[in-house]
Amino acid sequence: MRLTYNAIAGGSAERLAALSDGVFAVAMTLLVLDIRAPAVEAIHNELDLHRALIALTPRLVMYVMTFLTLGIFWVGQQTQLNHLARSDRSLTWIHLWFLLAVCMTPFSTTLLAEFTRYRSALLIYWANIALMGLTLFLSWQCALRSGLVKPEVSQQTSDSIKRRILIAQCWYVIGAALCAINTYWSIGWIVTIQLFYAVAPRLPRRRNARPEEIAARRG
Amino acid sequence: MRLTYNAIAGGSAERLAALSDGVFAVAMTLLVLDIRAPAVEAIHNELDLHRALIALTPRLVMYVMTFLTLGIFWVGQQTQLNHLARSDRSLTWIHLWFLLAVCMTPFSTTLLAEFTRYRSALLIYWANIALMGLTLFLSWQCALRSGLVKPEVSQQTSDSIKRRILIAQCWYVIGAALCAINTYWSIGWIVTIQLFYAVAPRLPRRRNARPEEIAARRG
Amino acid sequence: MRLTYNAIAGGSAERLAALSDGVFAVAMTLLVLDIRAPAVEAIHNELDLHRALIALTPRLVMYVMTFLTLGIFWVGQQTQLNHLARSDRSLTWIHLWFLLAVCMTPFSTTLLAEFTRYRSALLIYWANIALMGLTLFLSWQCALRSGLVKPEVSQQTSDSIKRRILIAQCWYVIGAALCAINTYWSIGWIVTIQLFYAVAPRLPRRRNARPEEIAARRG
Amino acid sequence: MRLTYNAIAGGSAERLAALSDGVFAVAMTLLVLDIRAPAVEAIHNELDLHRALIALTPRLVMYVMTFLTLGIFWVGQQTQLNHLARSDRSLTWIHLWFLLAVCMTPFSTTLLAEFTRYRSALLIYWANIALMGLTLFLSWQCALRSGLVKPEVSQQTSDSIKRRILIAQCWYVIGAALCAINTYWSIGWIVTIQLFYAVAPRLPRRRNARPEEIAARRG
Numbered sequence: 001m002r003l004t005y006n007a008i009a010g011g012s013a014e015r016l017a018a019l020s021d022g023v024f025a026v027a028m029t030l031l032v033l034d035i036r037a038p039a040v041e042a043i044h045n046e047l048d049l050h051r052a053l054i055a056l057t058p059r060l061v062m063y064v065m066t067f068l069t070l071g072i073f074w075v076g077q078q079t080q081l082n083h084l085a086r087s088d089r090s091l092t093w094i095h096l097w098f099l100l101a102v103c104m105t106p107f108s109t110t111l112l113a114e115f116t117r118y119r120s121a122l123l124i125y126w127a128n129i130a131l132m133g134l135t136l137f138l139s140w141q142c143a144l145r146s147g148l149v150k151p152e153v154s155q156q157t158s159d160s161i162k163r164r165i166l167i168a169q170c171w172y173v174i175g176a177a178l179c180a181i182n183t184y185w186s187i188g189w190i191v192t193i194q195l196f197y198a199v200a201p202r203l204p205r206r207r208n209a210r211p212e213e214i215a216a217r218r219g
Numbered sequence: 220m221r222l223t224y225n226a227i228a229g230g231s232a233e234r235l236a237a238l239s240d241g242v243f244a245v246a247m248t249l250l251v252l253d254i255r256a257p258a259v260e261a262i263h264n265e266l267d268l269h270r271a272l273i274a275l276t277p278r279l280v281m282y283v284m285t286f287l288t289l290g291i292f293w294v295g296q297q298t299q300l301n302h303l304a305r306s307d308r309s310l311t312w313i314h315l316w317f318l319l320a321v322c323m324t325p326f327s328t329t330l331l332a333e334f335t336r337y338r339s340a341l342l343i344y345w346a347n348i349a350l351m352g353l354t355l356f357l358s359w360q361c362a363l364r365s366g367l368v369k370p371e372v373s374q375q376t377s378d379s380i381k382r383r384i385l386i387a388q389c390w391y392v393i394g395a396a397l398c399a400i401n402t403y404w405s406i407g408w409i410v411t412i413q414l415f416y417a418v419a420p421r422l423p424r425r426r427n428a429r430p431e432e433i434a435a436r437r438g
Numbered sequence: 439m440r441l442t443y444n445a446i447a448g449g450s451a452e453r454l455a456a457l458s459d460g461v462f463a464v465a466m467t468l469l470v471l472d473i474r475a476p477a478v479e480a481i482h483n484e485l486d487l488h489r490a491l492i493a494l495t496p497r498l499v500m501y502v503m504t505f506l507t508l509g510i511f512w513v514g515q516q517t518q519l520n521h522l523a524r525s526d527r528s529l530t531w532i533h534l535w536f537l538l539a540v541c542m543t544p545f546s547t548t549l550l551a552e553f554t555r556y557r558s559a560l561l562i563y564w565a566n567i568a569l570m571g572l573t574l575f576l577s578w579q580c581a582l583r584s585g586l587v588k589p590e591v592s593q594q595t596s597d598s599i600k601r602r603i604l605i606a607q608c609w610y611v612i613g614a615a616l617c618a619i620n621t622y623w624s625i626g627w628i629v630t631i632q633l634f635y636a637v638a639p640r641l642p643r644r645r646n647a648r649p650e651e652i653a654a655r656r657g
Numbered sequence: 658m659r660l661t662y663n664a665i666a667g668g669s670a671e672r673l674a675a676l677s678d679g680v681f682a683v684a685m686t687l688l689v690l691d692i693r694a695p696a697v698e699a700i701h702n703e704l705d706l707h708r709a710l711i712a713l714t715p716r717l718v719m720y721v722m723t724f725l726t727l728g729i730f731w732v733g734q735q736t737q738l739n740h741l742a743r744s745d746r747s748l749t750w751i752h753l754w755f756l757l758a759v760c761m762t763p764f765s766t767t768l769l770a771e772f773t774r775y776r777s778a779l780l781i782y783w784a785n786i787a788l789m790g791l792t793l794f795l796s797w798q799c800a801l802r803s804g805l806v807k808p809e810v811s812q813q814t815s816d817s818i819k820r821r822i823l824i825a826q827c828w829y830v831i832g833a834a835l836c837a838i839n840t841y842w843s844i845g846w847i848v849t850i851q852l853f854y855a856v857a858p859r860l861p862r863r864r865n866a867r868p869e870e871i872a873a874r875r876g
Contacts, residue, residue, distance in 0.1 A: 005298075005379045005380070005382070005383040008298060008302075008376055008379065008380075009294055009295075009297075009298045010294045010297060010298060011298070011301055012297055012301050015236060015240060015297045015300075015301075017453060017456070018236070018237060018240040018456060019240045019243060019244055019293065021240075021244075021453065021456040021457045021459075021460050022240050022241050022243070022244025022245070022460050022679070022682070023244045023247060023248055024457060024460070025244070025457055025459075025460025025461045025463070025464055025679070026244055026245055026248040026249075026460070026464055026683075027248055028461060028537065028541055029461055029464040029465055029468060029541050029544075030248060030251075030252070030464075031541075032468075032541050032542065032544055032545055033468070033544075035545050037545065037548045037549045037552050037553075038552075040552050040553070043553065043556075046556055046557060046558060049553060049556050049558050049559065050558055053558065053562070064538065067534075067538050067541070068534075071531070071534040074457065074534075075447050075448045075527065075530055075531075075534075076447075078447075078448060078450055078453045078530075079443075079446060079447045079448060079449070081453075082449055082450050082453075083446075089294065092294055092297075093290070093294075093417055093418075096286075096287075096290040096293075096294075096417070099247065100283065100286050103247055103248050103250075103251050103286065104251065106248075106251055106252075107251055107254050107256065110256045111256045114256050114257075114259050115256075115259070115262065115268060118262075118265055118268050119265060120265060120268050120269055120272060121268065124272070157446055160443045160446065161443065161446075163443070164443040198531055198534070199531075224736075224817045224818070224820070224821040227736060227740075227814055227817065227818075228732050228733075228735075228736045229732045229735060229736060230736070230739055231735055231739050234674060234678060234735045234738075234739075237674070237675060237678040238678045238681060238682055238731065240678075240682075241460070241463070241678050241679050241681070241682025241683070242682045242685060242686055244460070244682070245464075245682055245683055245686040245687075246686055249686060249689075249690070308732065311732055311735075312728070312732075312855055312856075315724075315725075315728040315731075315732075315855070318685065319721065319724050322685055322686050322688075322689050322724070323689065325686075325689055325690075326689055326692050326694065329694045330694045333694050333695075333697050334694075334697070334700065334706060337700075337703055337706050338703060339703060339706050339707055339710065340706065343710070455672060455675070456675060459672065459675040459676045459678075459679050460679050462676060462679070463676055463678075463679025463680045463682070463683055464679070464683055466680060466756065466760055467680055467683040467684055467687060467760050467763075468683075469760075470687075470760050470761065470763055470764055471687065471763075473764050475764065475767045475768045475771050475772075476771075478771050478772070481772065481775075484775055484776060484777060487772060487775050487777050487778065488777055491777060491781070502757065505753075505757050505760070506753075509750070509753040512676065512753075513666050513667045513746065513749055513750075513753075514666075516666075516667060516669055516672045516749075517662075517665060517666045517667060517668070519672075520668055520669050520672075521665075595665055598662045598665065599662070599665075601662070602662040636750055636753070637750075
């Protein structure tokens with residue numbers, strides 16, 4: 001009986017993690033290329049430089065916002081991969097689609113930073129985030145179905161991973177829907193979500209975690 | 220007796236994997252730099268933005284296509300390296316040539332995206348893919364000959380790795396040959412191949428795999 | 439009782455290290471893109487090329503200086519992570535803010551290289567360094583408080599990690615304060631600090647280290 | 658007794674390897690950005706495209722040459738790090754200087770590609786290579802002196818590592834010296850060296866290696 005290539009392809013969760021770290025690292029850093037220092041010729045004194053730097057603020061805010069988005073999704077992906085015993089070809093490809101969405105964030109963010117008042121820019125930005133959420137959700141479903149999850153991972157952990165993605169995506173959908181009123185409402189809402197996830201890391205309630213969770217988490 | 224430097228050089232398959240992940244990550248992300256947001260001055264309303272975004276579609280399709288190509292070859296290389304116990308200098312250099320071809324994909328894709336109607340652009344794109352396939356094939360041959368493959372890897376696995384490369388390369392050769400008719404036929408064919416490999420990841424038939432395969436796969 | 443997602447998120451210190459290495463690697467390399475080779479049209483003989491290359495020197499010095507800064511903070515972060523048994527969500531987010539500051543260094547350096555005479559450029563450069571120092575300090579505090587540090591790490595080690603950050607940041611504050619006189623004084627002072635940390639790596643006094651330190655260091 | 662920070666800093670050879678892989682990956686890929694596809698407006702038929710692609714050949718050759726140089730030094734660094742049990746602060750900083758030289762290669766290569774006839778361009782290119790060789794040599798000396806080398810590494814291995822660096826650097830010095838006649842002689846000589854190291858990977862004479870070498874190599 002011939003062995004299907006698909007049965008042996010893409011089995012390393014470590015390689016998947018390493019590629020993902022590389023893609024996230026480049027995506028996080030590339031964006032900063034768009035924050036160009038002001039042209040020397042246009043600056044004649046401190047005041048000019050102050051004004052030029054203040055003019056860069058929207059771009060800077062946008063950069064921080066996208067860095068946070070990438071950070072949120074990086075933590076989300078890491079949490080999933082930490083709970084996997086191994087990978088397979090299907091899971092690998094779901095994560096490659098996830099990484100494709102990650103690679104698009106520099107584009108969709110620049111677009112939104114340039115066209116803050118335009119709904120299509122905002123909807124593309126949201127579609128990008130939605131694609132990342134969708135692929136992460138599918139990835140966990142696939143891992144459960146194909147038995148790739150570490151045996152010690154409890155139903156509780158699994159539920160909390162799925163719940164987190166669904167809740168976050170609901171917040172983003174509301175943000176996107178707000179553009180029916182005004183894109184600035186949407187942007188304000190999305191910034192608030194990001195800051196909530198990134199700036200308010202409460203003390204982990206380690207007491208709640210069961211020993212096998214902690215073991216899985218360390219894996 | 221003097222020890223040849225070559226006998227001790229390049230022995231780490233992990234470092235090779237790490238460098239490869241880095242190169243793939245950068246190549247996957249760099250391409251997105253070519254999808255520039257439309258110039259602010261040219262956009263006066265939502266309709267303008269829609270048109271400008273639609274004008275970006277060919278470039279976007281090309282980007283997705285190349286991301287998929289890189290993904291296919293990344294999975295292919297990963298599958299090989301997962302089955303190796305260690306590396307040596309010859310194998311390392313074959314993979315460096317593979318990575319050189321990987322680094323060229325942003326160039327060859329941009330070329331094809333700009334000159335879709337030109338046969339030389341298509342043939343360069345194909346030559347790039349063919350070089351990746353050739354080096355991967357040689358790498359497996361070298362690993363077998365130099366005894367770098369894990370002892371538990373069966374003949375079946377080895378055959379399926381070689382078969383996969385040969386079959387995929389045949390499809391690409393047909394795609395390249397189609398440019399005798401028209402480059403659009405070639406591009407359509409190649410896009411179909413990529414989607415077939417990337418979008419249709421059937422459930423892995425884990426039942427077929429023998430225990431030692433699974434062990435090797437997890438390595 | 440529902441398991442909080444936060445209790446299982448971001449538990450891998452290895453993934454954090456891998457993302458950090460990626461971000462540092464890109465930030466270290468991106469800067470070199472700003473050192474452009476002189477335009478071919480402007481060069482007619484060796485002397486022209488000499489002059490053009492000498493004109494690049496300030497940019498080159500700035501590049502080396504920032505590479506050193508990134509190197510210093512990379513060593514600092516690595517030393518901390520080497521002493522951690524694991525990570526958690528809070529610690530991960532503190533390090534993501536640290537990496538945000540790392541990503542900003544290509545911008546703040548370019549700014550300072552273009553506007554050496556302007557105080558705001560220097561203060562932004564210093565703020566960037568201060569943010570890196572602050573997040574590293576908070577990270578160690580957080581690791582101690584949340585029990586993420588390896589059990590064999592002694593109080594002595596912990597103190598020396600904190601002391602190092604505080605002392606280095608004091609030197610940088612003095613450098614920043616010197617711009618009250620002149621920005622060139624500040625730049626000279628900061629360059630001296632960097633060289634002190636980077637060029638003068640005395641022989642490690644391994645005799646002093648206690649066995650458990652050495653074990654932790656190797657971890 | 659206060660513990661010196663320097664005694665605990667930079668102890669992870671794995672982190673050093675990971676950062677290096679990242680820097681090499683970015684440096685290898687960045688260069689390709691300089692091979693720009695020809696402008697669409699200038700191309701009206703296949704013949705135009707052929708000519709434009711042929712005009713790109715020198716740049717392509719230069720790219721391949723630098724990729725090979727980076728590959729040679731990546732293999733060299735990897736071989737050293739594979740033989741280390743751990744790192745320390747001095748060794749880490751020597752490797753950071755090595756990586757600084759690696760980061761400069763995109764610049765020095767572009768310079769040489771633009772100014773093939775100019776001696777200063779060639780000498781800068783050579784100085785870059787010499788700096789990489791020097792730091793690698795110092796790194797091995799430092800590792801020996803500080804006892805960082807794995808205990809099973811023989812004197813023979815150590816000698817062969819040093820010999821390799823010295824011999825390679827001698828070849829490069831001859832290449833640089835040839836510019837007294839003509840820079841094209843130098844370039845031809847250097848290309849020959851690179852190809853010799855990269856294209857002719859003879860079968861490793863594994864028979865010669867002693868068991869402990871093989872163990873070290875796999876480390």
